[in-house]
Amino acid sequence: VLTRKFSISTSQNAIKTVTVIGGGLMGSGIAQVTAQAGQTVTIVDLEPEILNKAQKSIQANLGRVAKKLYKDDPGKIEGFVKESLDRIKISTKVEDSVNSDLIIEAIVEKLDIKQELFNKLDKLAPEHTILATNTSSISVNAIGSGIKRKDKFGGLHFFNPVPVMRLLEVIKSDHISEDTYQTMMEWGKSVGKTCITCKDTPGFVVNRLLAPYSAEALRMYERGDATKEDIDIGLKLGAGFPMGPFELADYTGLDTNKFVLQVMHEMTKHPVFEPIPLLDKMVAEGKLGIKTGEGWYKYK
Ligand code: CAA
Ligand code: NAD
Numbered sequence: 001v002l003t004r005k006f007s008i009s010t011s012q013n014a015i016k017t018v019t020v021i022g023g024g025l026m027g028s029g030i031a032q033v034t035a036q037a038g039q040t041v042t043i044v045d046l047e048p049e050i051l052n053k054a055q056k057s058i059q060a061n062l063g064r065v066a067k068k069l070y071k072d073d074p075g076k077i078e079g080f081v082k083e084s085l086d087r088i089k090i091s092t093k094v095e096d097s098v099n100s101d102l103i104i105e106a107i108v109e110k111l112d113i114k115q116e117l118f119n120k121l122d123k124l125a126p127e128h129t130i131l132a133t134n135t136s137s138i139s140v141n142a143i144g145s146g147i148k149r150k151d152k153f154g155g156l157h158f159f160n161p162v163p164v165m166r167l168l169e170v171i172k173s174d175h176i177s178e179d180t181y182q183t184m185m186e187w188g189k190s191v192g193k194t195c196i197t198c199k200d201t202p203g204f205v206v207n208r209l210l211a212p213y214s215a216e217a218l219r220m221y222e223r224g225d226a227t228k229e230d231i232d233i234g235l236k237l238g239a240g241f242p243m244g245p246f247e248l249a250d251y252t253g254l255d256t257n258k259f260v261l262q263v264m265h266e267m268t269k270h271p272v273f274e275p276i277p278l279l280d281k282m283v284a285e286g287k288l289g290i291k292t293g294e295g296w297y298k299y300k
Pocket of ligand 1: 163164165207210256
């Protein structure tokens with residue numbers, strides 16, 4: 001079944017069961033698209049409230065998807081939502097949730113915490129299990145540096161909001177096997193995404209290009225060349241972007257913006273990724289965007 005923004009694939013894939021570690025913004029979206037594609041998924045988070053919140057937001061978003069998928073057959077909406085939800089399990093314990101064909105990590109963007117998790121998963125998960133990280137900007141090879149199954153490890157980089165954005169970047173870590181890479185590409189297709197491939201380079205394809213663009217927009221505003229409102233309008237109406245750079249920063253989070261710039265600067269030393277004082281000030285003041293009620297714009 002295909003609609004403009006959502007596709008539910010019926011293609012068969014080696015992956016039947018998935019574990020998503022981290023039930024926040026990205027993890028809940030990844031779990032949703034997996035469940036709506038007919039696969040069984042377990043979401044693991046340290047916080048029980050986050051898991052409850054994830055279930056609620058998935059239920060609401062599945063409703064939106066179902067309304068579009070079955071607009072000519074509304075009798076099927078309730079069943080689709082219920083069956084998809086029934087395929088989602090939740091847990092606060094990684095060790096009880098490793099029995100899957102694929103484990104995707106979507107936890108906090110910190111190298112040492114991610115490494116620790118992967119070292120644990122490598123020891124606990126069945127031999128055939130593929131391990132993947134959804135990191136935005138950290139080196140995939142560095143995240144998996146301590147694991148043994150380097151042939152069964154790579155990056156699966158989704159975009160926010162996961163149920164809507166149609167892209168999946170499949171990141172080829174240095175030691176990934178052809179078999180694992182092909183399985184990841186197939187799996188991406190099975191959850192309705194168009195997959196592109198990138199080597200393990202800073203920011204991969206999309207963030208490597210988006211980060212300089214957003215940094216230059218902030219500097220333009222900082223210099224007083226144009227208002228943030230006009231920069232946003234300019235990029236939307238003059239270049240066809242769905243959101244301007246300030247709206248997008250509020251949407252993804254100014255802290256994420258700052259962090260991506262920082263990591264890209266560490267990795268490339270390119271001056272375009274140098275710190276931006278105005279962005280640092282906003283983050284220090286806790287103005288992180290929609291999630292805190294204020295960023296470049298105010299939200300109720
Ligand atoms: N689940 C399911 N459906 C959703 C949804 C969700 N979470 N959020 C929105 N939708 C659906 C809506 O139902 C609506 O569907 P229809 O058009 O079919 O009716 C559609 O998506 C559009 O939603 P809205 O009308 O509410 O809002 P919009 O038209 O302003 O679109 C947007 C919202 C899709 C977010 C759009 O503004 C957009 O594409 N923005 C850019 C997002 C972007 O660039 N993301 C990448 C960030 S970078 C990243 O993620 C990488 C990283 O590592 C940081
Ligand atoms: P988030 O803060 O919304 O969610 C992270 C979740 O991980 C939290 O709920 C936290 O409780 C949980 N967590 C932390 N450590 C854990 C552990 N050891 N075990 C289990 N759960 C743990 O963050 P997010 O925006 O969903 O980002 C998650 C990952 O996805 C990051 O690596 C981020 O860079 C990447 N990413 C984010 C975006 C975005 O736009 N936000 C886009 C693409 C990729």
